Amino acid sequence: MRIGIIDAELLGRDKHRFPNLVCEKISAYWKGKGAKVVLLYDYKELWKYDHVYISKVFTDTPCPQKLYDETWLEKHPKIHIGGTGFYFNKAPNLPDEIEHHMPDYHLYDDWIEDNVRKAEESAKLNGKPFNKNSYMIQFKEYLDYSIGFLTRGCFRKCGFCVNKKYDHVFKHSPLEEFYDPTRKKICMLDDNFLGCPHWKEMLNELISTGKQFKFKQGLDERLLTEEKCEMLFNSKYDGDFTFAFDKIEDYKLINSKLELIAKYKKNKSVKFYVLVGFDSTDAKDIENAFVRIELLLRYGCLPYIMRFQNKNETPWKDSKYRTLYVALARWCNQPSIVKKMSFRQFCEANQALKKTKDGTLCSTMKAMVDFEKEYPEIAKKFFDVRMEEHRKITEER
Numbered sequence: 001m002r003i004g005i006i007d008a009e010l011l012g013r014d015k016h017r018f019p020n021l022v023c024e025k026i027s028a029y030w031k032g033k034g035a036k037v038v039l040l041y042d043y044k045e046l047w048k049y050d051h052v053y054i055s056k057v058f059t060d061t062p063c064p065q066k067l068y069d070e071t072w073l074e075k076h077p078k079i080h081i082g083g084t085g086f087y088f089n090k091a092p093n094l095p096d097e098i099e100h101h102m103p104d105y106h107l108y109d110d111w112i113e114d115n116v117r118k119a120e121e122s123a124k125l126n127g128k129p130f131n132k133n134s135y136m137i138q139f140k141e142y143l144d145y146s147i148g149f150l151t152r153g154c155f156r157k158c159g160f161c162v163n164k165k166y167d168h169v170f171k172h173s174p175l176e177e178f179y180d181p182t183r184k185k186i187c188m189l190d191d192n193f194l195g196c197p198h199w200k201e202m203l204n205e206l207i208s209t210g211k212q213f214k215f216k217q218g219l220d221e222r223l224l225t226e227e228k229c230e231m232l233f234n235s236k237y238d239g240d241f242t243f244a245f246d247k248i249e250d251y252k253l254i255n256s257k258l259e260l261i262a263k264y265k266k267n268k269s270v271k272f273y274v275l276v277g278f279d280s281t282d283a284k285d286i287e288n289a290f291v292r293i294e295l296l297l298r299y300g301c302l303p304y305i306m307r308f309q310n311k312n313e314t315p316w317k318d319s320k321y322r323t324l325y326v327a328l329a330r331w332c333n334q335p336s337i338v339k340k341m342s343f344r345q346f347c348e349a350n351q352a353l354k355k356t357k358d359g360t361l362c363s364t365m366k367a368m369v370d371f372e373k374e375y376p377e378i379a380k381k382f383f384d385v386r387m388e389e390h391r392k393i394t395e396e397r
């Protein structure tokens with residue numbers, strides 16, 4: 001039996017670097033049955049395989065149009081497609097025997113080796129040095145982590161989220177189902193881990209492995225308590241603690257949770273996703289983004305701008321403030337910049353790089369100047385806010 005597996009993101013997104021867990025589980029399942037499993041690098045010659053599985057996570061990942069055609073798929077019953085990239089929030093579940101299978105953490109080994117070989121050859125050809133260690137960093141999620149879901153589901157039903165299938169958080173896989181002790185770290189893909197009534201026992205189990213771990217999709221800060229903060233911030237957490245501040249209506253609640261986080265975070269890095277362009281793409285939306293960013297900077301937390309898009313629309317791109325959205329994301333999403341510069345300083349630095357003699361404004365600077373002319377009060381309040389100064393004030397309290 002020959003099984004072909006396609007990770008659509010691997011083929012459709014150049015910079016994508018995260019293993020597809022479904023592909024890894026399907027691979028392990030079929031290898032367990034003695035099949036020859038091949039990770040495919042294109043959509044050609046699929047007929048060579050007894051079954052081909054194509055998994056796609058993001059709706060905007062390019063892949064052949066015929067895969068969206070039910071009639072075509074009916075005629076090709078050995079091609080199986082799945083994932084939120086095809087079905088958005090209606091993606092069917094995997095059969096239990098695959099869903100609860102230990103993933104094949106070696107599915108991508110040959111692909112990684114190929115990449116290393118090509119990069120080495122290209123460096124040689126161009127007479128450049130090749131630093132394998134720094135090159136390999138991009139593959140760390142494939143090589144260093146055990147990956148899985150301890151829980152599934154979420155009860156919040158946010159309008160912009162694909163996760164609407166369930167209305168509560170429940171235990172999904174025991175840790176041993178996907179934990180490989182030979183791997184350095186553990187990565188959870190849970191949607192709302194802290195919303196599960198069993199969070200404490202599972203967190204204790206994670207901590208007792210002695211490994212570094214992270215929740216890739218972030219954690220729900222609205223559910224933080226003293227006990228949760230104490231356990232999380234004293235654990236061997238891997239990288240930034242990630243939360244989300246999506247709605248301005250949560251301002252008071254988030255403010256109180258930031259007070260709590262401040263008690264425990266010490267010098268640990270805390271990042272918040274800041275959703276923009278969902279409720280609207282007007283000046284109010286821009287102001288709401290700045291209000292949230294200001295609060296986060298005040299507590300020494302990093303804002304990360306997420307511009308809303310779904311499979312059919314990317315509203316911020318049609319906005320009058322399109323360039324401002326880009327500038328905002330470029331300012332916030334580079335920690336070394338947002339830690340040191342205000343929004344105005346960032347735009348001015350862009351302008352300085354442009355070095356125009358006739359005084360033409362670069363697009364970033366123009367977006368800022370135009371908005372400031374239109375809404376001087378918003379600009380006055382937020383364009384000069386700096387994390388460093390905020391931090392001094394907070395530390396002096």
Ligand code: SF4
Nearest residue numbers: 154156157158161191
């Ligand atoms: S809290 Fe997170 S996982 Fe839950 S619905 Fe909202 S965005 Fe989705």
